[in-house]
Amino acid sequence: MDMMVESFLISYAAGTLPTLKDIFSKKPDVKAEIDRCFIKAVERWGALPEVKSKAKKNPETYLKELSDMLTHSPKGRHPLENSLLLLWKDEIERNVTCRQFLSDVKIEKILQLTLDDQERISEILRESEEVRKISDEVKSAIHSLAKTGIKSCRSFWDEWAIGPDFELETALVLSGRDKERKQLLDYMEKPGVAIITATSVSEAMAFAAACILLHDELCSKRAVVVTDKEAYERIVSVTKEPLVIISDVSTVNHHNAAAKGNTVFFCTTPSATRDGIENINLSPIYPSCFIEALKNTFGNGTDCYTLASQCGYDAMNLRRIKGIDLNRPSWMTDQNRDALIALALIDGWDENNESDRELVQMVSGMNYDCFSDQLTPLLSVDNSPLVKIGHHWKIKSKIDLIINLIGNITDKHIKRLAEVVTYLSMDIDPQVKEEMESKEFKFRKDLHLFSSSIKHGVYESLAIISVFTEHSNPALSDEIKKIVREEFTSYDLEKYLNNKNYIYFLAEANPDAFLDFIREDIKKGDVIMSQLFLGREKELGFTRYQIYFTELLGSLECIAFDERGLAEVTDILLHLLRYPRVENYANCPWESVCHIFQFGLPQTSASAEKRIDILESLAGKYPQKVYSICRSMLTRLTKSGAFSINPGFRYRKKYVERQEEVLISDIKRVCGLMLSLYYSSTENFMKTLDLAMYPGLFFIRQELLDCLRKEAENFSGNKEIADYILDSLKQHRNYPDAKWALDETALQPFDELYKMVTNGDLFIESREFFQEIDPVRSKKFDVENIEKDRKESIKLRADKLWEIIDRYGNDRMLDFANEVENQLAIGEALSCFDENTYAPIVYEAYLKGKLEEDTVVRYFRLLWQRIGDTGYLKLYQSLRAESKDDTKDSNSRDFSVMLYAPCLHKILLDKVISENNDDLLEKYWKRVEIWNIPEDMSLVEIAAYLKAVKRYNTVIHIMHCNMSDPSFTDEFKVNVLKDMTLEDPRGINRANLYEFSRILLSIDEGKLTDDSDKGNLYLMEILLYPRLTHYLNDKENLHVYKALAHDHMLMLDVISLMMSQIDKGDAEWINILHSFLTDFPGVVCKSDEGTIDYKALEEYLQALKKLKSERKVPFLNTFIAKMLRRVFFSENGLSRDFCKLVESLDSDEIDNALHAEIFNSRGVLTQDAFAGGEDDRELMEHYDSLAREYALYSPRLSKVFRGLCDDYKNMADHHDRQAMLTRYR
16 A cells, blocks of 8 residues: 555656646646645654744645655755655545545556656655664663653753743744754764754753754754763763763763764853864853744734843743742752842943942842852853953842742841942932033043942832732731832932932832822822922923923823722823823823823723723813813724834733723713813814714714804804814815815705804905915816916905905005915905905005005016006006106105016016116115016126125026026136125025035136136135035036046145134134035045155145144044055055155154044944944954054054054953943843
């Protein structure tokens, strides 16, 4: 039968049975059974869970592999995959349906195998038999010694990784260790001994086991984990086949085992490594990899970030915290128990801080040196509980340590802890309160006696012990809570500010005491609260205001997660709403209470029913605030938004479902409560209108409309309310296909509401036609429709304005013009009326200030377009004539508006000139807009007129738009730009700076014949340099930089020019000089071929050095160093000429500047917080090599490189320490 099955599968997979597809289509149950056999085979397979899970999803993938294996295809395949395919074949042989199927189709006819096929299959079976014999022998040996300290890799891993309802991922010991994994697999190829070192022996053994299990089934079957000396010696002596031995036994000769053909991996800690033996050193798993492995193990429902942090990113600590390893660590002995309890209570401290050392003595009851001496050996033990990072001591996993010691904490320890808390609370830095009350930004030295590390550790210990013993040891928990209550009782504002960073821990340790602290302060008149919730304006800072209530508010939010504390927290938050919101801070009592009570994702475990009960109970005390909360609850249902989910306390579990079902009955109940508390205001009316118009709240719309109808009587004639209703209606009608849009039937009640508010007032009803957006808009957006819509909009506006004039008269029409959103639209409408009647009215209104100038300009411009130039000039003459008949002096009447309003036209300009009035001409050119250039006027002529009245921005714009016009000569451009720059260099706005830069770069310096023009060109670029550079592309250079590249000595004159301005007291020139020197591009004295003229360069730098000495030029040493750095980096390898150059300058100041330039050329370093100093060490080694290379040729350069080497070494050490501190923070 075996042969029949194999032949069938070969033929089936190879496609040599053309009738099978037809048979399967008639018998789908057979195909299903073959797939079911595959699933069973996977379940029997000895692979890891994550591998098996992936395999189950792809049976078809393995079908061709099965055929290749049975035909003994030479294709390479993982041994683990071979075992799966053999299991699949075995399952098919056992399956009754499959066997019957083979008989039914007379499979014998198919099984006419060639002799080669039969030989191949026989060879496979022989190989399989050999593997079975080796495996059986190893199994037999392991079985006989299983009770004496020997396990298979699979047994060891299962015992190491399987927890109550989970199995740890192999990634917890393999992630980021690919190099070490390859080392291990390479060592397995031959007999020998290798040492695997890790912070924990157990982790080292788990690493080896996981590597072997994932690599090769045969290897995993001949690999054993040995933890007993006697068993080790017996298995080495009785087993003839070579083994892979993973062991932590240190009292045997591993080389003896290797001499018998075995591969030995001796697992130990770094302190036990030996010379002459290959080492595989396991660095700690990278935190991000550790967290990812936790997510794969526990799923996203677990806060893997917190769990990873609590266990110190250490697999052994994780195993104890999650209940896999229930044994106490070997280092936890009776002799060091008290020291470990003190360590757990403190967590971490700074050994260089005298106060920290005294506190350690107080907690431990030991002399500090004795305490330190007792802990020092623990730094190198297996799975050490602590680390020492520089002069900082830190526990790896505080939770793990306290869990193991909590039963040994006695009254003695609690008494010491209480004394320590008292001392910590008295640690006051008076600057903290002064800083809060001051507007000035100051850098200050921390005057606290104790380090933040030891404070954090002690206060966190209070929280952990209080929470973890609430049920198991209530007496101990109560003692901790008593300490916390006494602490809060002693708080005044200064003490609170000095300890606010630890409020979370105190509130977690005793939530009731924290709430009592706030309530007592409220009873006393908000002595502390009033100061904390007052926004403090600061002169310098990332935000305009600084707030001091973040920790208090966050603690209240955490307490609110438990419904037992929700009512009290809500009462406090509603009280705190009396303080105004600080700027636009999202962190405020209002946002907190809204997030707690919102539907859908409430930040509390309390049900919607419970939350509404609380609001109803507080409605009498805070009616307006409860109203606002109810409105917010409904409003947040109508719009999407983002908020930060409060993670809750660190150690108290959050019994809260993140998502809740929103019931209509709850929404109606909230709506009813809101309307019962409704009070009249413009904002409330508008917000209620928004809720009523939201389609998703249709089931409460009628109740909301009833409220709005009653309110409409109070707001009759209210323009703001009327505009708001109208805008809302337009929004729905302009976008009828939107999901949120109401249909016409649903909008009808809101039309009626609008009429109730306008109450027939024509002014209010007409306001909608004079908004920024035109009243007529076609659905199709194109040029033709735009023009058509504009004309229809103007006509419609004219009709509406005529209704107002007809009913109220011209004076009231002018009043209306000053009430509308868009007064320009009034000017457009008036231009449609008889000009002889309304031109005088508009002009008089302008003179009396009843119409804005822009409105009058729009009126006369449209009038010009309607009646033409002849009619317009006739009208102008008519108004001039009327003014002469007026009793007032006609010279005081400003008629220029009529002449410049229609934009630049030659006929109007001629009229201005004919008036022979210089003031009129000047006013004309100051105000006239240039839309089109008249055919009978030149661009230069217009630019000259505008330049004369100092309209440089307009001139620049015209020149920029007509860059190719030959009439704008380079000399003309220089003169315009020069006058503009000298007039007001700081007044040039951003838009003009861009156009300015384009015109500037278009100037061909070679065509400037006058040296003064070149000087003015350079002067402009220098004056505007700091601002101008923002508008240059990467490869664009200013003329002055181009000149300096060819005549580098010109730099001396440029610097001298700037220094003369600085000497006059103009501080702005200091910034210009700094920017100019800092941004100077390229390398001087460099040929087009790229070679450096070192003689000219030395002359240049020596001249700069001399100028520095004579004129005390700031930044010049840095500039010289920048030149040197660029030359150094442009050279390929060691340059003796460069060495001579540095030595010739003979300046310690320049050497120091060169050091800084090279160091700063690295730029800003951004890296992972856990990355450490690996990159810094590469640079350290690089500059160490350069220091040695240049030592013979330039002692100064060698000294610079040695200094850089030292700097990067210090940075590497610093980043290593920071990475470690962050890991165990």
